[in-house]
Each structure stands twice: as structure tokens, then as C-alpha cells.
Amino acid sequence: MALVDAESRVLDDHHQAIKLWLRMLACTTRIENVIRQKLRSEFGTTLPRFDLMAQLDRESEGLSMGELSARMMVTGGNVTGIVDQLEGEGMVVREDHPSDRRAYRVRLTPAGRRQFRRMAAVHETWIVELFDGWNAAQKTQVHGLFATLKQHLAALEETKRQESA
């Protein structure tokens, strides 16, 4: 009996994880789609472009292409394309890197910063509305729980990296 109970607990735990994942994925996907659609219809931009500008907004000194690539978790070729677009629209500039002539220092132009701040303010109201199903205490709770999960995921990746090395 003890064995059977242990097995059914394992089964329950498995199904619990799957159900949790599917529900969480459904919520995230839905929110992401709303954000993507609103960014396109209201500002004519996309999530990666918004993300790139957000990274630059945090760094008044600017970032190299490689740093942008690392922070956005995409490979270099993609960053080149997005920066090309935004530079063409006058939102960012590639300045020479002071000490490394291979590299650039990408930064927001004044117009780019104004435009980003304008978008970010509206973006924030969308997020607030979308998460209004949770009260402040619940948001705090989930925020803490995801900190734990994030650590766990980072540890898994670290383990895997060491195995492959």
C-alpha cells in the first residue's frame, strides 16, 4: 500500500506540473500577444525592438552589439538587423567605441529616448491592467515564487553546462 501511495503521489505530482505549465503558458502567451498587437497598432513597433530600446534606456553610456546580444538572449546577427532599422529611424546611433575599434557603442538618441519613454509609460498601463486580476499581496507572492523558479532554472542550466564540458 505504501508503494502504491508513493506511486500515485508521483503521478499526481507529474500531472500537477503539466497542468500548472499549460495554464501558465496559456496566460503568458495571451499577455504576450496582447502586448505585441498593441505595440504594433499603437506604436508601429515590435517586442524585440521595444526590448532593445529598454536595454539602452537603462544604460546612458550605451552598449556594444555583443552586450545587447547577451542581454536580449539572441545571437548577434539579429541585433545587427534591429539596430539597422532603429538607426534608420533615428532612434539609436552607432558611435565609435573609445578603446576598441572593432566595436560600437550603441545608444539612444534624444528622440529615441523620448519615444521609448512615451511607449514605456503606455506599456506599463497595459501590464497593470492585464495583471489586475491579482491584488498587491498576490503579485508579491508570485514575484517571490518566480524568483525561486528562476534560480532553479539557472542551476539546471549550470549543471548541464558543466556536464557538457
Place this chain on the structure above:
Amino acid sequence: MALVDAESRVLDDHHQAIKLWLRMLACTTRIENVIRQKLRSEFGTTLPRFDLMAQLDRESEGLSMGELSARMMVTGGNVTGIVDQLEGEGMVVREDHPSDRRAYRVRLTPAGRRQFRRMAAVHETWIVELFDGWNAAQKTQVHGLFATLKQHLAALEETKRQESA
């Protein structure tokens, strides 16, 4: 002072929502990437293909193209493409719909069901490992919280649909 406090609470609440969203999105994206990569390397398949087979596995009677499209939340043309592939590999079949000659009834073949079940079992172990940063009580808690959020998101969509009508 009361006004200032109220304002700073609003600000805090906004930042809380944004930080929560960014952290949640980071976790979801990371998990999704792991799943995508493992599905490709271990089973030579993709997330939408896996998802389509999962929908069919739940419905022994099969589903029409339109029903698949609605459940997967993608437009019809995409479903045609995925069903074409899976039919070519003998995983699913398009049967005539009994009462509507415009429609099909797509269902898993026995081989398709065997293959899906095999994949699903392994997929479940990936999910369990990825979510192992939370204990059972925490998983239950998050599952419940996401039920609330899902309802809230559905309500928002409903409101919007009525506004546009």
C-alpha cells in the same frame, strides 16, 4: 501627505506589475526554449506539432480543422500545413466528416497515438524537472493563482469584444 502616499503606492504597484511580468516572461521563455530544443533533438518535432497531436489525443472522435485552429489559437492556414506534414508521416488522417462534406475529421492513427504517448511521457519528465524548484504546495498555490489570472484575462477579452461590437 495622503495624496503623496497614494501616488507612490500607485507607482509602486505599477513597477511591481512590470517587474513581475518581466520575471514571469523570462521563466516561461526559458522553459519553452528548453522544451522546443529537446523536442527537436530527441523526437525531431516542434511545439506546434506536439500541441496538435496533444489536442487529438484528448479527442478520440477527432477534430475538424477549424476546431484544431481554435484550440491551438492559430489561423487556419497554419493548421493545414501541420496536418499535411503529420499525415505524410502517417501520424494523423483526414477522414470525411459524417455530416458536412466541406469538413474533415482529423484523428491520430494508431501509430500516431503510440508516438504521441511515447513523447508525452518523456515531455512530462522534462516539465517535472523544470518545475522542481517549487514544492507541491507551491505548485498548487501558483496553479490557483493562475486560474484567477486566466479568468481576469478572459474577462478583459470579453469586454473588448463587446466594445468593438
Place this chain on the structure above:
DNA sequence: TATTGTTATACTCTATAACTATA
């Protein structure tokens, strides 16, 4: 007329690999 599904097309997002120019 409205609906089911297909076709054709295009765009976003991403990864990989070969390339250049510096370091």
C-alpha cells in the same frame, strides 16, 4: 450568402556559418 478548408504570400523572429576588420 456564409462557412470549411486550401493555397499563396509575406513578415517577424531566430540560429548558423562564412566573412572582415581589428585585437
Place this chain on the structure above:
DNA sequence: TATAGTTATAGAGTATAACAATA
């Protein structure tokens, strides 16, 4: 040799619109 960035290419994933067959 190694690194920063670019270019070219390929593929996943998606949406849109025009179309044929049937309701």
C-alpha cells in the same frame, strides 16, 4: 589566434487574403 560585428541564408511560426467546394 581570438574577438566584434556583418552578411547571407534557412527555417519556424504566424497572419492575411483570394479561392474552391459545400452549406
